Amino acid sequence: MKASDQANEFRSVDERGEPAQLGKFNGMEIYPMPMFATLAVSDVTAITNWYVQVLGFAVVFQAPAINGQPSLVHLRRKKYQDLLLVPRGASPAETASSMTLSFQTDNVDELAAQARAKAGLGASSVEGPINTPWNTRDLRVTDPAGHRLVFTGRDPNADPEQVERMRKWLNAQER
DSSP states (O other): OOHHHHHHHOOSBOTTSSBOOOEEETTEEEOOOSSOEEEEESOHHHHHHHHHHHHOOEEEEEOOEETTEESOEEEESSTTOEEEEEEOOSSOOOSOOSOEEEEEOSOHHHHHHHHHHSOOOTTOEEEEEEEOTTSEEEEEEEOTTSOEEEEEEEOTTOOHHHHHHHHHHHHHHHO
């Protein structure tokens, strides 16, 4: 088989339209990531440990160290919830990130308890969970480098009247 034929055999998606699995590494599925964020941080090792211990992320891959810290760490919480941590340049901007990363979770309260049980590091904070008017339960977390994250799940005690209003509104939009 020619190399061009082999290249044509690779499909970036499977029969369901999901990114094709390329194999496993460190016990985790490797696939083309449809979306991910890269966060520049001043201490890659400390922030990696914070994400693992406080929010339950796992390390997929850690690149060799440059100047005493990993040049890249690939973290994953769940499938398609990937973050890459890289060292911040020599003159970091002192302003907070203007971006908020959002993740789906099945149990907001459990994650909130886990995050609060761990010691804080740097500027890290945990707010919530709070119930939103759109029937989600959100946990707002700031990591030690100042990046904002929201972990959102369904509100198990959603107001039935609000649910009905949203259902009617969504059904009207489909027409």
